[in-house]
Amino acid sequence: MINLTINGTEHELDVDVRTSLLDALRDHLALTGTKKGCDHGQCGACTVLVDGRRINSCLTLAVMHEGDAITTIEGLGTPGNLNPMQEAFLHHDGFQCGYCTPGQIVSATGMLDEVGKGWPSNVSASLDGGTELSDEEISERMSGNLCRCSAYPNIVDAIRTASGKAAKTGESA
Known part of the structure; x- marks a missing residue:
């Protein structure tokens, strides 16, 4: 028996x-928004947040996460109350088939938190934070999430829009 805190619920x-x-x-909680794409940690369809950090849920064991706060796509917003990243994906058509979309949205949410904390990426001009979210910066930071339909330009636009909304409201995208 294990106890997991998922989307704020034990x-x-x-x-x-x-x-x-x-x-x-x-299979055990019927939270099917998190997708099984490759089951090898290569596509990012299974991305969830664990204590606010992005992970591939296919590469970690459930028993390793007792005491962690796990957030899935279901925990970011609801159909009647979308978070800014979900709204931006809808507005910019940041999806085609939609299979990768939950992982993309969760990853982008975690990525914006990393940027907000000043964490540099491989293409950041400075290691001291203050990173501008250029197309190159967003693409690098989202490189662990693949879209087989190639909706990347719309995904980048959605992330940029959500990052602006989060900055204005002070909330997490």
């Missing part, structure tokens, strides 16, 4: 110690 699960966090979310 869940007690009886899982095999070999169960990935992704499989615990989808």
